[in-house]
Amino acid sequence: MTTRSRRVRAVAVQPRWHATDFVTADAFRRWMRAQLEEARPHLAPDRPNLVVLTELNGLPLVLRGGGWALRLRTFERVALALFLTRLPRTLPVLLRDRVSPIRALQLAGTDENTALYLHTCRDLAREYGVYLCCGSAPMPRYTRRGDRLTRAPGLLTNQTVLLDPQGELIGVTDKIHLTPDEQGGGVDLTPGDPGELRVFPTPAGDLGVAISLDAFRPDVIGSLEAQGCTVLLQPDANGSPWTAREGLPPDPANLRDQPLAWLESSWQVTSTTRIRYAVNPMVVGNLLDLTFDGQSGITGPHEEAPRPRSYVMTDPRPGFLALTPWVEDGSPEQLRRTGQQLAAGSGHPRENAYRTDTLHADLTLPPTTLTAPAPTPHEDALRALLRGEARPARPRAWLWALAALPLLALPLRRRRP
Structure with missing residues (x-):
């Protein structure tokens, strides 16, 4: 517990991803390290540094070892090919956990990919001496039994992991x-x-x-506010052109420009609640046939950010301590055309020419009166994994091929978070 106000340096990294960043463990480590290298010039030597990475930056690890399949060009085709070629691993999971083929594909490699993801982030937090919001990744729920971790059957959640500068799990x-x-x-x-x-x-x-859509939801923000949150972390992966019109749940028929809709997340939180600051990094880039785009930002009290500015296609306003420009300015019609030119499969010379960036802002935080919450069994398990005290138990490999033949016709549906 501290009794004095604190100064903290917050850093948000907006990277661009490609499918090839995830086909090997070394490629993934290089991609993650490059983001911390981008953050390095923004780190402060005299205060804690908080680096926040983007949503679902571990999802494409499902492609690991499948570089040969990228020539199929769409996520749906690649996922189907990987499911079939990994049948000795995917089919037992599908049958044992009673899940869909796409979830079975992810769960079949989740122990190895979770370990790679966490160990990579741990090493980076230690090396750069930062508090690290790792972004988020689809991961299972574990419980620890001695030196073995047992996975909860079928569960696969989008999880954000927080680490301290020693690489310990927060x-x-x-x-x-x-x-x-x-x-x-x-x-x-x-x-x-x-x-x-x-x-x-x-x-x-x-x-x-509050991962992505959660930052738009009053139940999530209300709970965090009531618990004394002072810094909201919103890792994001917006799966469509930034200047497109799109409806967000729970009212998908209410089409709005996405930048206008995004004002209802971090900026609104720090403008209307007791949560003082919010950090919202957004990944950009075309992942096979999937498009990701946005503008990363750090928001806070209006008196600390009086300069009016905002996302493209919205009116300037106070409250943005830092904001990544979009690739260009212009009329809404021009920006919508540009968004389509950048998108996957456009064939335009500007395809995938998104802007990367790294933002920082200094936060002045009040004294804390909070105590750390008791760790969950899952957190205890991940802490043991990071410390090398336990590792996932390997289930027995078994295959009911004849019984499963009808299941092979189940579609692996395309996704876009």
């Missing part, structure tokens, strides 16, 4: 409100439990996590 938060592309017709994730939302007091702030 806490884990699940995404609660899933987009349609994260539900059964897409990557088929499990929604988190709102009752498990917690705030984690650290020298870098009393941290609360």
Whole structure:
């Protein structure tokens, strides 16, 4: 517990991803390290540094070892090819856990990919000496039994992991409100439990996590506010052109420009609640046939950010401490055309020419009166994994090929979070 106000440096990294960043463990480590290298010039030597990475930056690890399949060009075709070529691993999971083929594909490699993801983030937090919001990744729920971790059958949530500068686990938060592309017709994730939302007091702030759509939802923000959150972390992966019109749940028929809709997340939180700051990094880039775009920002009290500015296609306003420009300015019609030119499969010379950026802002935080929440069994398990005290138990490999033949016709649906 601290008794004095604190100064903290917050850094948001907006990277561009490609499918090839995930086909090997080394490629993934290079991609993650490049983001911390981008953050390095923004780190302050005299205060805690909080680096926040983007949503679902571990999802494409499902492609690991499948570089040969990228020539199929669409996520749906690649996922189907990987499911079939990995049948000795995917089919037992499908049968044993009674899940869809796309979830079975992810779960079949989840132990190895979770370990790679966490160990990579741990090493980076230690090397750069930062509090690290790792972004988020689809991961299972574990419990620890001695030196073995047991996976909860079928569960796969979109999880954010927080680490301290020693690489020790601070806490884990699940995404609660899933987009349609994260539900059964897409990557088929499990929604988190709102009752498990917690705030984690650290020298870098009393941290609360609202992954992407959760930051738009009053139940999530209200819970974090009531628990004393001072810094909201909103890792994001917006799966469509930034200047397109799109309806967001729960009213998908209400089409609006996406930048206008995004004002109802971090900016609105710090403008209308007691949560003082919010950090919202957004990934950009075309992942096979999937498009991701946005503008990363750090928001705070209007008196600390009086300069009017905002997302493209919205009116300038106070409250943005830092904001990544979009690729260009112009009329809404021009910007919508440019968004389509950048998108996957456009064939335009500007395809995938998104802007990358790294933002920082200094946060002045009040003294904390919070105590750390009790760790969950899952957090205890991940802590043991990071310390090398336990590892996932390997289930027996078994295959009911004849019984499963009808299941092979089940579609692996395209997803776009």
